[in-house]
Amino acid sequence: MTSAETPAGRGPRFWGALYVGSIAIIAVLRITDAIPTPVGLILFVGAMGLLIPFVRSSERRSAANGCMNPVIVRYNRRILAASMGYVFGLGIALALWNTYELSGALAFAIALLPTLPTFAMIWAMGRYLVEETDEYLRYRMVRAALMSLGMVLAIGIFWGFLETFELVPHIWAWWVLPVWAIGLGLAQLWMKVRGE
Amino acid sequence: MNNRLKVLRAERNWSQQDLAERLGVSRQSVNAIETGRYDPSLPLAFTIADLFGLPIEAIFSRDQTES
Numbered sequence: 001m002t003s004a005e006t007p008a009g010r011g012p013r014f015w016g017a018l019y020v021g022s023i024a025i026i027a028v029l030r031i032t033d034a035i036p037t038p039v040g041l042i043l044f045v046g047a048m049g050l051l052i053p054f055v056r057s058s059e060r061r062s063a064a065n066g067c068m069n070p071v072i073v074r075y076n077r078r079i080l081a082a083s084m085g086y087v088f089g090l091g092i093a094l095a096l097w098n099t100y101e102l103s104g105a106l107a108f109a110i111a112l113l114p115t116l117p118t119f120a121m122i123w124a125m126g127r128y129l130v131e132e133t134d135e136y137l138r139y140r141m142v143r144a145a146l147m148s149l150g151m152v153l154a155i156g157i158f159w160g161f162l163e164t165f166e167l168v169p170h171i172w173a174w175w176v177l178p179v180w181a182i183g184l185g186l187a188q189l190w191m192k193v194r195g196e
Numbered sequence: 197m198n199n200r201l202k203v204l205r206a207e208r209n210w211s212q213q214d215l216a217e218r219l220g221v222s223r224q225s226v227n228a229i230e231t232g233r234y235d236p237s238l239p240l241a242f243t244i245a246d247l248f249g250l251p252i253e254a255i256f257s258r259d260q261t262e263s
Contacts, residue, residue: 069222133220135221135236135237135240136221136222136225136228136229137224139234196233
């Protein structure tokens, strides 16, 4: 019996929805101070584990539909590993920052803990574009990336001027990557809805 | 740009997946080209033409609305 005949477990939509729902609940609990920061981080790391069945179920479905793309598989696994590294790096960095009075080179070093995995994510995206031999899929990814970049620039400039005129609070510059990633997802959804 | 990919594929009784495998691209690519949502690059257009044993202009034609 093959996995295509009997898809083992639940589909990517289930795992994706479970992950998003978990993150939303943890975020609400943290924002309302119902849980302290360390508990929030531990729960967040646990929720990240849901991405593993999400990626695996996506791969199973692609294999069952006969459209398994090894480049996408590599990309997903690299992004997953980098995401795990990011969460662990951020957790360790925050724990060290809150426990010790770090400054100078040590503060620089802990800043690198969550930063380096995000560089790995950017590298994975770049590698995908280099390794993807299907020009249509590459075109779609480049298009989504540019749409997302446009969104980041627009939000960044608008927020920056709102901040200049003291209408909104200051935010840290690392927001660009998560917002870009969200934009990438929204752009892909937009293209799917439009049948592109 | 218009193309006769769907007709040529149907004449050979190939599915989109069959054609995609012969061209070495994804099924999504074949679907996007057939439905006119994506115009292939010149190298891919030549590969398609070679596969069907036809000149490019026998498969792809300029849209009437294009100048």
